[in-house]
Amino acid sequence: MEVHAVLLKKVNITSPIQSVLDVADNLQLSLSPEPTAEEIGLNCGEQRSSELILGYEDLKQMLESNKDSSKLEAMKRIVGMISAGKNASELFPAVVKNVASKNLEIKKLVYVYLVRYAEEQQDLALLSIATFQRGLKDPNQLIRASALRVLSSIRVPIIVPIMMLAIKEAAADLSPYVRKTAAHAIQKLYRQLVAGSVVMAFEEVCPDRIDLIHKNYRKLCNLLVDVEEWGQVVIIHMLTRYARTQFVSPWTEDEDENANNFYESDDEENEKPADRKRPYTMDPDHRLLLKNTKPLLQSRNAAVVVAVAQLYWHLAPKSETSMIAKSLVRLLRSHREVQYIVLQNIATMSIQRKGLFEPFLKSFYVRSTDPTMIKILKLEIMTNLATETNISTLLREFQVCILVHYCPIIVLRNASLSTMM
Numbered sequence: 001m002e003v004h005a006v007l008l009k010k011v012n013i014t015s016p017i018q019s020v021l022d023v024a025d026n027l028q029l030s031l032s033p034e035p036t037a038e039e040i041g042l043n044c045g046e047q048r049s050s051e052l053i054l055g056y057e058d059l060k061q062m063l064e065s066n067k068d069s070s071k072l073e074a075m076k077r078i079v080g081m082i083s084a085g086k087n088a089s090e091l092f093p094a095v096v097k098n099v100a101s102k103n104l105e106i107k108k109l110v111y112v113y114l115v116r117y118a119e120e121q122q123d124l125a126l127l128s129i130a131t132f133q134r135g136l137k138d139p140n141q142l143i144r145a146s147a148l149r150v151l152s153s154i155r156v157p158i159i160v161p162i163m164m165l166a167i168k169e170a171a172a173d174l175s176p177y178v179r180k181t182a183a184h185a186i187q188k189l190y191r192q193l194v195a196g197s198v199v200m201a202f203e204e205v206c207p208d209r210i211d212l213i214h215k216n217y218r219k220l221c222n223l224l225v226d227v228e229e230w231g232q233v234v235i236i237h238m239l240t241r242y243a244r245t246q247f248v249s250p251w252t253e254d255e256d257e258n259a260n261n262f263y264e265s266d267d268e269e270n271e272k273p274a275d276r277k278r279p280y281t282m283d284p285d286h287r288l289l290l291k292n293t294k295p296l297l298q299s300r301n302a303a304v305v306v307a308v309a310q311l312y313w314h315l316a317p318k319s320e321t322s323m324i325a326k327s328l329v330r331l332l333r334s335h336r337e338v339q340y341i342v343l344q345n346i347a348t349m350s351i352q353r354k355g356l357f358e359p360f361l362k363s364f365y366v367r368s369t370d371p372t373m374i375k376i377l378k379l380e381i382m383t384n385l386a387t388e389t390n391i392s393t394l395l396r397e398f399q400v401c402i403l404v405h406y407c408p409i410i411v412l413r414n415a416s417l418s419t420m421m
Helices: 002-031 037-063 068-083 089-100 104-117 122-126 129-135 141-153 157-171 176-188 193-205 217-226 229-246 250-262 266-270 284-298 302-315 322-333 336-352 354-364 372-384 391-403 410-420
Strands: none
Touching: 037 068, 037 089, 068 089, 068 104, 089 104, 089 122, 089 129, 104 141, 129 141, 129 157, 141 157, 141 176, 157 176, 193 217, 193 229, 217 229, 217 284, 229 284, 229 302, 284 302, 284 322, 302 322, 302 336, 322 336, 322 354, 336 354, 336 372, 354 372, 372 391
């Protein structure tokens, strides 16, 4: 009994002490500061970077392993990293060592990696050109195509002859997949981005040196479709200026023909054949320019369409200028700034060629939302297009302009109409 009493006293004594200690621990936990978001982010970033470094080291060790299974697993992880948008360029030296692997699956993945990073790591990729050339002779069509794709991804001028020979052989390959790859590789040998900048520099430095254009004229005409849009505008303006000074204008021939018809005499049969003018024949280079610029009338860039329209206006026969009207009218659906420039060109063209835009007369009707300058240009164009057949329609439209759109400028235009009636 005495022993039990002593134990009960000890328990009663220790329980208050234990409760005090528990309260102190809880208080300490509540007073301890919580980590901020920045600290958490820094810790996570450091942890991720360390894990990434360790991951790179592990992948390098796996790639240097003697087991194909380890190499294959490493390449699968690397390709997965590339697919996830992660940078794996640091592994290039370790990956390129396995380009000569006899394992087909490893070689495929190595080529996938090299296609992605060969342009960035050109020096290291050049060391394996002999291996890529051997890959072009591989029995597997996928390996042949991949080797050609890697070679074309190394954008170094030194290997251009090698590339040309490889593409020539691949173009005659029995596999359609390899021939398709050869067709795509041709595009990588030549870039048209420089052409527009070169012509722009020429126009700024020596625009009067027409002699420098002679030997490059056909080349510029042929690559015009593949140049970027603003480069096309510069080249078209230069070729327009060049062609107007080097080729005979088709418009001059039309004017001479009209004059001859007007002054035609009864004794035309007595005229000597030597005195008669030969019929106009367009120069092949002149036709080349018109042929290569015609598709650009469908360009999404309004500046390109306007430039081609101006070229056709000055250089094309009158029978071929009708196509520019539809392209210019299409641009009237664009922004106001574009409409203003297009309407200015149409207003100038409609003075000489009324029939060119007469089928699109309704496109020039004034809208209530049109700015004042656009209204004035539309009224000017409608005045230029006025004929005996459409004069009643135009007068009704002018009445609407006065009553609805409030265009007092129409009063001035009526004076010109009265002179025509």
